[in-house]
Amino acid sequence: MKAIRFVGVGKPAEVVDLPKPTPGPGEVLIKIGGAGVCHSDLHVMDEELGLKGPFTLGHENAGWIAGLGDGITGWKEGDPVAVYGPWGCGRCHTCQTSAENYCENHASLPTMGGGLGSDGGMAEFMLVPSSRLLVPLGKLDPAIAAPLSDAALTPYHAIKQALPILTPDTHVVVIGIGGLGHMAVQILQALSSATIIAGDIDDGKLEHARELGVKHTVNTRNGEEAAEAIRKLTGARGAVLALDFVGAQPTVDLCTKIVGRHSRITVIGLGGGTLHYAANNPPYGTSVMVPYWGSRTELMEVIALASSGRIHPLVEKFPLEKAPEVYQRLRDGKIKGRAVLIP
Numbered sequence: 101m102k103a104i105r106f107v108g109v110g111k112p113a114e115v116v117d118l119p120k121p122t123p124g125p126g127e128v129l130i131k132i133g134g135a136g137v138c139h140s141d142l143h144v145m146d147e148e149l150g151l152k153g154p155f156t157l158g159h160e161n162a163g164w165i166a167g168l169g170d171g172i173t174g175w176k177e178g179d180p181v182a183v184y185g186p187w188g189c190g191r192c193h194t195c196q197t198s199a200e201n202y203c204e205n206h207a208s209l210p211t212m213g214g215g216l217g218s219d220g221g222m223a224e225f226m227l228v229p230s231s232r233l234l235v236p237l238g239k240l241d242p243a244i245a246a247p248l249s250d251a252a253l254t255p256y257h258a259i260k261q262a263l264p265i266l267t268p269d270t271h272v273v274v275i276g277i278g279g280l281g282h283m284a285v286q287i288l289q290a291l292s293s294a295t296i297i298a299g300d301i302d303d304g305k306l307e308h309a310r311e312l313g314v315k316h317t318v319n320t321r322n323g324e325e326a327a328e329a330i331r332k333l334t335g336a337r338g339a340v341l342a343l344d345f346v347g348a349q350p351t352v353d354l355c356t357k358i359v360g361r362h363s364r365i366t367v368i369g370l371g372g373g374t375l376h377y378a379a380n381n382p383p384y385g386t387s388v389m390v391p392y393w394g395s396r397t398e399l400m401e402v403i404a405l406a407s408s409g410r411i412h413p414l415v416e417k418f419p420l421e422k423a424p425e426v427y428q429r430l431r432d433g434k435i436k437g438r439a440v441l442i443p
Contacts, residue, residue: 101117101118101119101120101223101224101225102115102116102117102118102223102224102420102421102443103115103116103117103118103156103219103222103223103224104116104156104157104158104222104223104420104423104441105153105154105155105156105157106141106144106145106151106153106154106155106156106157107153107154108153108154109145109146109147110145110146110147111145112145112424112427113141113145113157113222113423113424113427114424115420115421115423115424118156118223120224120225121219121225121226121227122167123167123168123169123227124169124170125169125170125171126169126170126171126172126229126230126231127169127172127227127228127229127230128165128167128168128169128172128175128227128228128230128231128234129165129166129167129168129225129226129227129228130161130163130164130165130166130181130183130221130225130226130227130228131163131164131165131166131224131225132158132161132162132163132221132222132223132224132225132226132242132443133162133163133164133180133241133242133243133246133442133443134161134162134163134241134242134243134244134245134246134415134417134440134441134442135158135160135161135215135220135221135222135223135246135420135440135441135443136158136159136160136161136246136247136249136250136251136279136438136439136440136441137160137423137426137427137430137435137438137439137440137441138159138160138250138251138279139278139279139369139370139430140159140216140250140370141157141158141159141215141427142427142430142431143370144157144216145427148370148372149212149216151212151216151217152217155215155217155218155219155220156215156219156220156221156222156223156226157215157220157222157423158214158215158220158221158222158223158226158441159185159213159214159215159216159220159221159249159250160185160215160221160246160247160248160249160250160251160438160440161182161183161185161214161215161220161221161226161246161249162180162181162182162183162237162240162242162243162245162246162248162249163180163181163183163221163226163242164177164178164179164180164181164242165177165178165179165181165234166225172231174231175231175234179236180236180237180238180239180240180242181234181235181236181237182234182235182237182242182245182246182248182249182399182403183214183221183226183228183233183234183235183249184200184233184234184235184249184396184399185213185214185215185216185249185250185253185393186200186201186203186212186213186392186393187200187209187211187212187213187214187218187229187233188200188201188202188203188205188206188209189203189204189205189206189209190230190232191205192204192205197395198395198396198397198398199395199396200395200396201257201392201393201394201395202392214226214228221246222420222423222441223420223443224420224443232396233396235396235399235400235403236403237403238403238407239407240403240406240407243415243417243440243442244413244415244440245403245406245413246440247279247283247413247415247438247440248399248402248403248406248413249399250280250393251279251280251283251413251438252280252283252287252402252405252406252411252413253393253394253398253399253402254280254368254391254392254393254394255280255281255283255284255287255343255345255368256283256287256394256398256401256402256405257391257393257394257395257398258284258343258366258368258389258391259284259287259288259291259292259343260291260398261366261389261391262340262341262364262366262389263291263292265340265341265362265363265364266288266291266292266293266294266340266341267293267294268293268294270294270295270337270339270340270341271294271295271296271297271333271334271337271338271339271340272288272292272294272295272296272297272339272340272341272342272343273296273297273298273299273330273339273341273342273343273355273358274288274296274297274298274299274309274343274345275299275300275320275342275343275344275345275346275351275354275355276299276300276344276345276346276351276369277298277299277300277302277305277306277308277309277345278300278305278345278435278437279435279437279438280345280368281298281300281305281343281345282305282308282309282312282414282437283411283413284343284345285298285309285312285313285314286312286410286411286412287405287411289312289313289410290405290410290411294340294341295315295316295333296314296315296316297314297316297317297318297330297333297334297339298310298314298316298317298318299317299318299319299320299326299330299354300317300319300320301319301320301321302433303319304436305436306318306319308414308436308437316333318330320350320351320354323350323353323354323357326354327354327357327358330358331357331358334358334360336360337360338358338359338360338361338363338383339358339359339360339363340359340360340362340363340364341359341363341364341366342354342355342358342359342363342364342365342366343366343368344365344366344367344368344369345368345369346369346371346373347367347368347369347370347371347372347373348369348371348372348373349371349372349373349374350373351369351371351373352367352371352373352374352375353373355367355375355382356375356376356381356382359382359383359386360383361383361384361385361386362384362385362386363382363383363385363386363387364386364387364388364389365382365386365387365388365389366388366389366390366391367388367389367390368390368391375388413437413438414436414437414438415437415438415439415440416435416436416437416438416439416440417439417440417442418439418440418441418442419441419442420441420442420443422441423441426439426441
């Protein structure tokens with residue numbers, strides 16, 4: 101079968117031929133219908149996540165069950181499924197609550213998940229080590245649904261934690277209207293009545309935010325001007341939530357300038373920025389969250405939102421063999437929404 105492999109730090113992903121996997125006891129074989137292309141893959145190839153190869157890339161995956169190992173019950177071949185991305189130990193307290201993204205034993209595990217240490221879904225078939233990592237897709241197209249497992253789940257988890265402060269008289273700022281940011285905008289619209297402000301350095305992505313129904317957009321290329329424009333919209337209260345899907349130093353700094361007291365800064369992007377603390381900067385009462393993915397039950401909730409038509413991933417589809425070219429387009433900021441590879 102064809103597969104897209106991480107072969108070494110500083111090297112581009114390669115298209116290779118591998119044997120089709122066979123599921124052992126407790127394992128499930130998935131015929132991939134779509135695999136999302138994420139910025140985290142670039143961090144893997146640039147060694148910023150410290151993972152060792154080789155392994156097949158792709159941690160946003162959906163498809164159909166193609167084979168069941170001994171001991172699997174409750175599933176059958178042909179069932180459409182999404183693969184839950186962060187693989188924990190399955191035994192600790194947080195894993196037992198379905199929050200394997202915060203597994204207590206993560207430091208001792210050999211892998212972060214499929215496509216992040218273990219073979220992922222950028223292939224014709226993917227081997228999943230346990231059926232607990234599968235979530236039913238219902239009638240959703242796996243090629244469209246694949247990004248739900250990260251690009252939607254990660255912002256959903258972050259937003260869900262902040263819902264108590266997102267009242268109708270508040271403002272939330274979404275910085276970075278890319279693969280995760282364009283989903284965050286839709287999730288906010290579905291779950292809260294707060295006023296959304298979208299920020300990005302790309303006017304095309306700001307236009308996309310307006311197409312999604314966001315009334316207030318700000319180009320953030322000049323941080324001081326962006327902060328002033330946002331403060332004019334939020335007034336003295338400031339933003340109660342800043343969602344940073346970039347995580348670079350300029351965007352982290354911008355977050356500290358636009359939130360008010362008793363607010364929240366949530367940094368999701370892996371851009372390498374550092375949040376600096378001083379008295380009343382960020383303002384008093386501000387909490388900082390660095391979320392990682394979401395729980396399995398939250399993935400079920402995300403899939404329910406998509407099934408009801410309240411969120412719609414914007415997907416650009418590419419053949420599996422185009423992965424190296426797609427990664428370059430991702431580096432160049434030329435992907436609108438989420439790129440998905442189709443075997």
